[in-house]
Amino acid sequence: MSLTSEHLHAAAQQYGTPLYVYDATELDAALARIRAAFGTARVYYAMKANPNLTLLRRLHAQGVGFECVSPGELARAQHIGAAGERIIVNGPAKTPGEYALGARLGATFILDREDEVALLPPSSRALVRVNPALNISTHDHLATGAAHSKFGVTLEQAPRVLAALRAAGHTALGLHVHIGSAIRDARDFTAAFGRLTELRGQTGPLGVLDAGGGWGLGADLHGIAREAHATAATFGAQLWVEPGRYLVAQAGTLLTRVIGTKRTGRNFTLVDAGMTELLRPMLYGAQHPVTPLWHREGTGTWDLAGPACESGDLLARDVTLPAPQAGDLLAIGEAGAYGAAMSSNYLTRARPAEVLHENGTWTVIRRRETPQDIWQAEDAAG
Template identity: 75%
Template sequence: MQRQDLLHAANEFGTPLYVYDAAELDAALSRVKTAFGDARIFYAMKANPNLNLLRRFAAAGVGFECVSSGELARAEHLGLAGERVLVNGPAKSDEEYAAGARLGATFIVDRAEEVGLLPPRSRSLVRVNPAMQISTHDHLATGSKASKFGVTLEQAPRVLQALADAGHDALGLHVHIGSAIRDANDFTAAFGRLSELRAQTGPLRVLDTGGGWGLGADLGGIAERARATAAVFGAELWVEPGRYLVAQAGTLLTRVVGTKHTGRHFCLVDAGMTELIRPMMYGAAHPVEALWEREDQATEPILWDIAGPACESGDLLARDVALPAPERGDLLALGEAGAYGASMSSTYLTRSRPAEVLYEGGGWQVIRRKENPADIWRVEE
């Protein structure tokens, strides 16, 4: 998308606004397919569950990894079932077990106790936690020793055997060490620890190496290591990209409502933690682009904190962003917002969640309308 396209979208649909570039969605999936070859791909739906994006991935042969009954309902609504659906999560409910069974999905077993909770004759994988130091924010490190996810390396062979003994179809192992991982060597280390289990597990049918690749990661290198690990077990390779497939396709557009100069320089905008909570939650840094140009711009850019409208000190979308002097009505674009922007948005302060629009073929399609306050309180009456 070009700057004029973003300006047009903001003027037509208002701000805050989530915009997605269909070409980048397709390009990201193509990069994954090229790197991982014939590996089976499951999209981690939590990154962005918009039905229009899901339909696009489903039409391309992608399955879905679901972690709630609501996500399973989305998969069912789209007609996906069987081997194209995974049920994940550390604390699955009875409703989620039932939904997974109804769809004939594969369950990712997160603890030994689950062996006795699965529906009869379930297909299953055992999630292993390699207990490593992961190069990402602590809240995103699912493969660390302190994480709530998975069984230990020592427990994994016993859980696999328990699944088989209970009559379940134990396909193999699953490992997902985190999200937005900065150092690709983390994957090498995790896969290496998994390989050590081969003597105890014997050959497996499936090895699911999850996702979590940083947006600038060397996918080819990571894929090569994943394939080599799968070969150790004689297993088919599965992967679960989420953020990688949608983040760079999405932009959050927001307008400047004013500025103030106190202890710092604040650029006040109409989007905040309710539209993009990742900076507050994970310390995530999203690229920020000013979409204004003024010929009479006389001052050099200074550093601004991009501050949202919530009455919360942490409601900051970015710090120390170099901008030419912003004026009320100017437009900012926050990049890499396609993942965990809309999906983690909230109605805190009874703020209406923004519209979502898709850019394809030179035009815009509304794929989720903006809420109004009555939409929010309808379930309360």
């Protein structure tokens, strides 16, 4: 991030903590890196990573499309004016409402199982998601291309689904493969693309190969792009990609203040953000960089513990900090993806505000919730 400690202190002072801050410069830079690597590939943002409307509008204005995996995400795409070839509808268990809205918007559907062909609205465009059944070098909960995952059809089923699409009068655009998230080892992508090439001669003509996303923040993007383009070329297809975390993670930081410390079985620094603000560490052991925004003599090793009455409410373990005191400010990095998006109202905790920094100015892009916001729907039901 290009934001300095002074920037972050000023934001925390003005808007309070916990607080999500985003750097517009880094968001634009990530998109530029993707386009530099993948060239002519069409880019669809995996909205689930961070669906904030301000960020979506910014990406939409830069020609990015959207991959939607819920009725609410489709509604967001519609709300910002995305339609037609700018929308992909994905997901393993789509509702009738998703098919209907997707059809009205002219979206492309990604089929996740054989019997989904019969559920499509008339004359739909569709891709068939293939599960390459690999051992993926990421957390098990993130390995969507593993044989035991719930996603996609098998290599053997894929040609049948394409044929069924054509027989039903739909446009069978091509194939889709997305093997997981936070994958740093490019060999996983090489293996997935290699499995797809086994289908040459069995699929009929393909217009699109959607190579998904899932690239780790330190992955060899240019190497992955070369292989993806080469695989698309074997089918004579256009390449599509679906970055999510890669596009927004490094643009976002979660700011949290120290509440106090305690020394029991371990050394704990207690902070005002936790699992309700950033679930990834508890959900699948994600490790986020932690930066103390103060200087003081004497360092120690601490676990960052949130305020929830849950033993698993830890943002990080074994972090080296200079003698933390109440009021100190910490920056949790790489939090722009699946941070605010996964935040919750568990314990009736109000979700934090979100602010965007651009050209020296902070803009509130989501106000901090109040307890009244949380129970409004309950009062209305009574």
